[in-house]
Amino acid sequence: METPGNALGEEIEFAAGKGTYTENEVVRASLCGSKDIDEKKRTISIKPCFATAENIKVGQRAYAVIDSVGETHAMMTIFDYEKEHGGKRVNFVSDFAMMRIEGVKSFGVFMKNMSEAVRVGDIVKVEVSKIERGGIDVIMKGKELGVVKAFCSSCRRPLVLNKDNKLFCQNCNRTEARKIASSYIEVML
Ligand SMILES: [Zn+2]
Numbered sequence: 001m002e003t004p005g006n007a008l009g010e011e012i013e014f015a016a017g018k019g020t021y022t023e024n025e026v027v028r029a030s031l032c033g034s035k036d037i038d039e040k041k042r043t044i045s046i047k048p049c050f051a052t053a054e055n056i057k058v059g060q061r062a063y064a065v066i067d068s069v070g071e072t073h074a075m076m077t078i079f080d081y082e083k084e085h086g087g088k089r090v091n092f093v094s095d096f097a098m099m100r101i102e103g104v105k106s107f108g109v110f111m112k113n114m115s116e117a118v119r120v121g122d123i124v125k126v127e128v129s130k131i132e133r134g135g136i137d138v139i140m141k142g143k144e145l146g147v148v149k150a151f152c153s154s155c156r157r158p159l160v161l162n163k164d165n166k167l168f169c170q171n172c173n174r175t176e177a178r179k180i181a182s183s184y185i186e187v188m189l
Pocket of ligand 1: 152153154155156157169170171172173
């Protein structure tokens, strides 16, 4: 496997194809992937090894950061997949995913507004529910899935889970609502 910066060949022999660049007459990889030489066209290119949605299966669990929250949708960037569901990936390409409000259930109850479940910047554990060319859909149902780390909406400090199972900001002395995952405390990030 090639990683960005690896020398792939001399520019005198091969032209730089997709996923490559030239530097001092040497063709180098700009992506992580396998070297692909086209002898007829005399080009070298890189086939990306972590192409979005290619290595991912429905049912895989993943960790993501929430990028935006609307009333009925949340958008996120997946940065890791759980080991037992296909192995930890080194993410040169992160995957973007969408979660709909119908995919969020807490204690058997559907949420009315996505902001009751997640907020921007939260780290969540989700499950891949659908893979399409356009992207990945995820859900957050059951006690294992949900927010694993949340930050205060006011001061951005990490929220701690208190005895009443509520997320508390020690700085602002207030609680916030989320759809909390059972692994909230265990996960150290
Ligand atoms: Zn705070």
